[in-house]
Amino acid sequence: MNDGDRNGSGPERPRRKDARRNQQALLDAAAAVFVTSGVDAPVRDIATAAGVGMGTIYRHFPTRADLVIAVFRHQIDACVEAGPVLLEAGPTPHAALGRWIDLFIDFLVTKHGLAAALHNDKAGFETLHASFLERLLPVCADLLDAAVASGEVRPDLDAYGLLRAVGNLCIGEGEDPRYDARRMVALLVDGLRRPA
Amino acid sequence: MNDGDRNGSGPERPRRKDARRNQQALLDAAAAVFVTSGVDAPVRDIATAAGVGMGTIYRHFPTRADLVIAVFRHQIDACVEAGPVLLEAGPTPHAALGRWIDLFIDFLVTKHGLAAALHNDKAGFETLHASFLERLLPVCADLLDAAVASGEVRPDLDAYGLLRAVGNLCIGEGEDPRYDARRMVALLVDGLRRPA
DNA sequence: AAACAATACGGAGCACTGTTCCGCTTTGCA
DNA sequence: TGCAAAGCGGAACAGTGCTCCGTATTGTTT
Numbered sequence: 001m002n003d004g005d006r007n008g009s010g011p012e013r014p015r016r017k018d019a020r021r022n023q024q025a026l027l028d029a030a031a032a033v034f035v036t037s038g039v040d041a042p043v044r045d046i047a048t049a050a051g052v053g054m055g056t057i058y059r060h061f062p063t064r065a066d067l068v069i070a071v072f073r074h075q076i077d078a079c080v081e082a083g084p085v086l087l088e089a090g091p092t093p094h095a096a097l098g099r100w101i102d103l104f105i106d107f108l109v110t111k112h113g114l115a116a117a118l119h120n121d122k123a124g125f126e127t128l129h130a131s132f133l134e135r136l137l138p139v140c141a142d143l144l145d146a147a148v149a150s151g152e153v154r155p156d157l158d159a160y161g162l163l164r165a166v167g168n169l170c171i172g173e174g175e176d177p178r179y180d181a182r183r184m185v186a187l188l189v190d191g192l193r194r195p196a
Numbered sequence: 197m198n199d200g201d202r203n204g205s206g207p208e209r210p211r212r213k214d215a216r217r218n219q220q221a222l223l224d225a226a227a228a229v230f231v232t233s234g235v236d237a238p239v240r241d242i243a244t245a246a247g248v249g250m251g252t253i254y255r256h257f258p259t260r261a262d263l264v265i266a267v268f269r270h271q272i273d274a275c276v277e278a279g280p281v282l283l284e285a286g287p288t289p290h291a292a293l294g295r296w297i298d299l300f301i302d303f304l305v306t307k308h309g310l311a312a313a314l315h316n317d318k319a320g321f322e323t324l325h326a327s328f329l330e331r332l333l334p335v336c337a338d339l340l341d342a343a344v345a346s347g348e349v350r351p352d353l354d355a356y357g358l359l360r361a362v363g364n365l366c367i368g369e370g371e372d373p374r375y376d377a378r379r380m381v382a383l384l385v386d387g388l389r390r391p392a
Numbered sequence: 393a394a395a396c397a398a399t400a401c402g403g404a405g406c407a408c409t410g411t412t413c414c415g416c417t418t419t420g421c422a
Numbered sequence: 423t424g425c426a427a428a429g430c431g432g433a434a435c436a437g438t439g440c441t442c443c444g445t446a447t448t449g450t451t452t
Contacts, residue, residue, distance in 0.1 A: 014428085014429085015419095015420090015427095015428070015429095016418080016419055016420075016427095016428060016429065017419075017420090018418065018419070018428095018429070018430085019419095019428075019429060019430090022429085022430085042408080042409065042410085043409085043410065043411085044408095044409090044410090047431095047432095052430075052431080053430060053431030053432055054410095054411080054412090054431070054432060054433090055412085055413085055414090055429085055430060055431055055432070056429075056430055056431070058410090058411065058412075059429075059430080062411095063410090063411085064410070064411095116315055119312055119367050119368050158374060160372075160374040160375065161374060161375050161376060161379065161380060164368065164372075164375045165365055165375075165380040165383075168364045168365050168367050168368070168380075169361055169364050169365065171315050171364050171367065172315050172360065172364070176356075176360075178354065178356045178357060179356065179357050179360045179361075180357060183357065184357060184361040184384070187361075187384055187387040187388070188380070188383055188384050188387060190387050191383040191384060191386050191387030192383070210399085210400085211398095211399075211448095211449090212398090212399060212400065212447080212448055212449080213447095213448075213449095214399095214400070214401085214447065214448070215399075215400060215401090215448095218400085218401085238437080238438065238439085239438085239439060239440080240437095240438090240439090243402095243403095248401075248402080249401060249402030249403050250402070250403060250404090250439095250440080250441090251400085251401060251402055251403070251441085251442080251443090252400075252401055252402075254439090254440065254441075255400070255401085258440095259439090259440085260439070260440095393452100394451100394452085395450105395451085395452080396449105396450085396451080396452095397448105397449095397450090397451100398447105398448085398449085398450095399446105399447080399448070399449095400445105400446085400447070400448085401444105401445080401446065401447080402443105402444100402445085402446095403442105403443105404441105404442090404443100405440105405441085405442085406439105406440085406441075406442095407438100407439090407440090407441105408437105408438080408439090408440105409436100409437080409438065409439100410435105410436090410437090410438100411434105411435085411436085412433105412434085412435075412436100413432105413433090413434080413435095414431105414432105414433100414434105415430105415431100416429105416430080416431085417428105417429080417430065417431095418427105418428085418429070418430080419426105419427085419428075419429085420425105420426100420427090420428095421424105421425090421426095421427100422423100422424085422425090422426105
């Protein structure tokens with residue numbers, strides 16, 4: 001849809017064949033390593049898994065964060081595109097918002113430690129945080145606005161706060177069976193309703 | 197009150213005078229450095245600020261986490277002791293729970309990055325997490341049980357989940373003015389009420 | 393007061409990060 | 423086939439947490 005935008009923030013398509021091959025190998029290897037070792041996996045491990053050297057990884061992705069962003073780009077895109085669809089399909093805007101947030105949680109929770117990484121000061125994870133937020137914020141804002149306009153949801157909330165709260169609640173999900181992030185988010189989303 | 201317990205998990209009081217002096221200097225220096233540089237401040241910085249070597253810091257506090265725990269011990273204690281008091285004072289158990297959580301938030305938010313540190317896989321921060329939780333969990337459970345017993349709060353929630361959710365929501369508070377952790381926690385706590 | 397263990401100290405050094413740098417190789421074009 | 427441009431590998435750098443061990447301090451015993 002908006003491939004023009006995509007070129008703006010994604011890595012450029014290399015001119016040479018070997019470079020393209022390596023870039024793809026890096027993306028595949030990173031995806032695989034993230035699954036087994038989490039998004040905090042050492043850069044060296046990813047380079048080794050892809051069969052390339054350190055220099056190569058950093059030419060294609062100037063920073064760890066850029067690699068993570070590239071790996072999860074498609075899923076973020078899917079989340080972005082699901083927003084309007086759900087809004088039109090759902091019985092009410094609040095229901096649509098709830099479903100969309102479920103989608104977002106799925107994304108965060110399936111990636112090992114992504115939610116935690118999003119809020120790490122270290123390294124260039126602010127970049128990661130900013131990048132994901134930039135894409136998701138408008139979508140979330142639309143859903144929230146619609147829910148507010150329909151009178152279902154209290155008007156004194158911004159999409160940014162909501163998105164961050166959900167992201168935060170997902171941290172550590174799966175590490176301890178006693179903590180159920182989805183449940184907590186459900187509680188929060190329920191609390192969004194206009195107080196009767 | 198329970199000083200016996202305290203000896204169990206805290207650092208031992210050293211026999212020699214210089215050792216005691218250094219231990220206190222370390223605690224003071226750490227507290228100061230945590231304020232200016234956050235709880236992630238390099239161990240070397242703390243050692244330097246205290247005017248001691250690396251060996252000294254690690255003899256007194258085997259791990260970064262142990263130092264953090266020792267520094268914040270008094271405030272955790274205050275939080276623990278406030279639980280029963282609030283429960284008896286508050287108009288209702290749910291109100292007491294809310295006030296106690298406010299206290300907990302104050303604790304987390306005043307410390308630069310403590311909330312984030314609590315959920316870091318890196319280093320020995322699990323120790324930190326476990327230690328704080330171990331102390332606060334019973335208190336929170338008592339408050340929650342009382343609120344459930346009074347019929348104010350839904351019964352299908354455990355204190356562990358609640359405590360973690362609150363801790364998570366506090367991550368990043370103060371970093372971005374658009375995110376208000378207290379507000380999000382308030383929303384969540386409100387959602388705890390038994391659905392009418 | 394002096395000798396002497398026991399205790400504690402300092403900081404160099406190790407293992408592990410993310411990231412940079414640059415001599416060498418591969419590629420694609422002329 | 424020649425050759426510049428593009429790309430590559432991995433050694434090296436800086437910044438972590440933490441360990442180790444030769445040296446200094448302390449408190450006790452003669």
